[in-house]
Amino acid sequence: DAGITQSPRHKVTETGTPVTLRCHQTENHRYMYWYRQDPGHGLRLIHYSYGVKDTDKGEVSDGYSVSRSKTEDFLLTLESATSSQTSVYFCAISEQAKPNYGYTFGSGTRLTVV
Amino acid sequence: DQQVKQNSPSLSVQEGRISILNCDYTNSMFDYFLWYKKYPAEGPTFLISISSIKDKNEDGRFTVFLNKSAKHLSLHIVPSQPGDSAVYFCAASGSSGSARQLTFGSGTQLTVLP
Numbered sequence A: 001d002a003g004i005t006q007s008p009r010h011k012v013t014e015t016g017t018p019v020t021l022r023c024h025q026t027e028n029h030r031y032m033y034w035y036r037q038d039p040g041h042g043l044r045l046i047h048y049s050y051g052v053k054d055t056d057k058g059e060v061s062d063g064y065s066v067s068r069s070k071t072e073d074f075l076l077t078l079e080s081a082t083s084s085q086t087s088v089y090f091c092a093i094s095e096q097a098k099p100n101y102g103y104t105f106g107s108g109t110r111l112t113v114v
Numbered sequence B: 001d002q003q004v005k006q007n008s009p010s011l012s013v014q015e016g017r018i019s020i021l022n023c024d025y026t027n028s029m030f031d032y033f034l035w036y037k038k039y040p041a042e043g044p045t046f047l048i049s050i051s052s053i054k055d056k057n058e059d060g061r062f063t064v065f066l067n068k069s070a071k072h073l074s075l076h077i078v079p080s081q082p083g084d085s086a087v088y089f090c091a092a093s094g095s096s097g098s099a100r101q102l103t104f105g106s107g108t109q110l111t112v113l114p
Helices: none
Strands: A004-007 A010-013 A019-025 A031-038 A042-051 A054-057 A064-070 A073-078 A087-094 A109-113 B010-014 B019-025 B030-038 B045-051 B056-059 B062-067 B072-077 B086-094 B108-113
Touching: A004 A087, A010 A019, A019 A031, A019 A087, A019 A109, A031 A064, A031 A073, A042 A064, A042 A073, A042 B086, A054 A064, A073 A087, B010 B019, B019 B030, B019 B086, B019 B108, B030 B062, B045 B056, B045 B062, B045 B072, B072 B086
Parallel strands: A010 A109, B010 B108
Antiparallel strands: A004 A019, A019 A073, A031 A042, A031 A087, A042 A054, A064 A073, A087 A109, B019 B072, B030 B045, B030 B086, B056 B062, B062 B072, B086 B108
């Protein structure tokens, strides 16, 4: 999506290894989010950020950490990947805490933990 | 416990007919509701929204209806087109605290048959 990119798009990793996913935005939006999408669960919030170095936990934060050292970048780290973390991860941005048009999402990162 | 529920994982309709996608919520703090559309290998994109002070919002072929007493909303697509085939997510947010982040349903796969 315009203004928001996720990298990598696909990744296969082994159980127990650390993995970092990157979300980069060029919109200068204050709020950034990490969601994971799984069959039967839809999109579930992992962590979110409301400014540089300001982050908070979402619904499914166990096993994940995040960092935001710059407005444009929001990193999601799996310290020790497990098979249950195989999923599609989406980053989203918004200008306001409660935007009228919701969030703008990236194209996703498909992560497979073997 | 899912606060936003989409009980129909899939729906098939004939081109030109009406598609009705349903969503139920349990959190009475939700006051803003959105529908997103998602194509394979892409991120979700905003479709239409409705505030809790309204019971209907229309945008072209898409209309969202909200029944607050029943905690139920629906998305009507008329007429349905093959390009509408996608996964549709219902989402909700509240005005304070953690409820401000979007909570999503599990999605409904809509297939429009030519």
